[in-house]
């Protein structure tokens with residue numbers, strides 16, 4: 001079983017809190033695309049209840065037993081570390097040996113956001129050319145597209161635009177959050193990392209993506225990154241659902257919501273962070 005994320009559970013203090021709050025307020029009111037120049041840090045991933053859209057808060061106060069699922073698709077060159085990133089997050093392990101993904105694979109990860117259960121369905125796709133047509137069949141309906149490159153192999157960054165273009169082609173315009181993720185942070189020196197990140201942030205801007213750097217080996221930024229993914233996807237899908245539904249609140253619970261059998265969730269009135277629940 002996964003442990004609760006200690007970073008997310010511990011209260012923020014002092015400068016961290018201010019930074020976090022400022023980032024969140026920015027993140028709440030400014031679309032991710034506009035923020036793409038920002039370099040996200042673990043502190044930026046916290047999302048408090050009051051920062052969610054009022055419609056979303058109201059919907060969940062009235063319907064705390066609903067469970068929502070969002071689809072996440074992870075793309076990028078072979079060997080960049082897509083599977084390792086997902087395995088570090090979902091299974092908290094790391095394998096030094098390379099085992100190429102054949103076609104696609106997926107994991108479901110449970111979250112609790114503002115006291116509400118929420119699932120991410122994370123699709124891991126193969127980077128090898130020969131599997132591309134199998135993998136691309138699974139791009140459709142992605143609420144989040146994560147384009148991955150290897151911080152230690154700059155060429156893989158050049159290819160991210162093509163991966164993103166392929167994934168976007170299968171989705172409605174402006175329907176997906178886009179992330180650009182540099183992996184294997186542990187393999188590069190601070191100077192190389194900094195240089196590559198400058199280039200990556202430039203790419204992220206063009207791709208209208210949010211940039212993160214992580215290490216599946218050490219776990220650096222991995223939980224924080226997926227918590228950010230979950231918080232943004234959750235809010236966006238809720239707002240979309242509410243906007244697309246005449247009568248808004250009256251219709252909550254239809255569409256792709258899954259009703260839980262029993263009401264296991266209490267929505268607390270105080271500040272509630274995004275937290276990871278057991279696998």
Ligand SMILES: Nc1nc2c(ncn2[C@@H]2O[C@H](COP(=O)(O)OP(=O)(O)OP(=O)(O)O)[C@@H](O)[C@H]2O)c(=O)[nH]1
Nearest residue numbers: 078079080081082083084096098101127184216217
């Ligand atoms: N040092 C280090 N090695 C990593 C990291 N992430 C992945 N690797 C290694 O890089 C290799 C490739 O990782 P995978 O996760 O299998 O790569 P992939 O992108 O899923 O590859 P395909 O499935 O072929 O598309 C493996 O040997 C991993 O152990 C990391 O953060 N640090």
Ligand SMILES: [Mg+2]
Nearest residue numbers: 082083100101
């Ligand atoms: Mg793989």
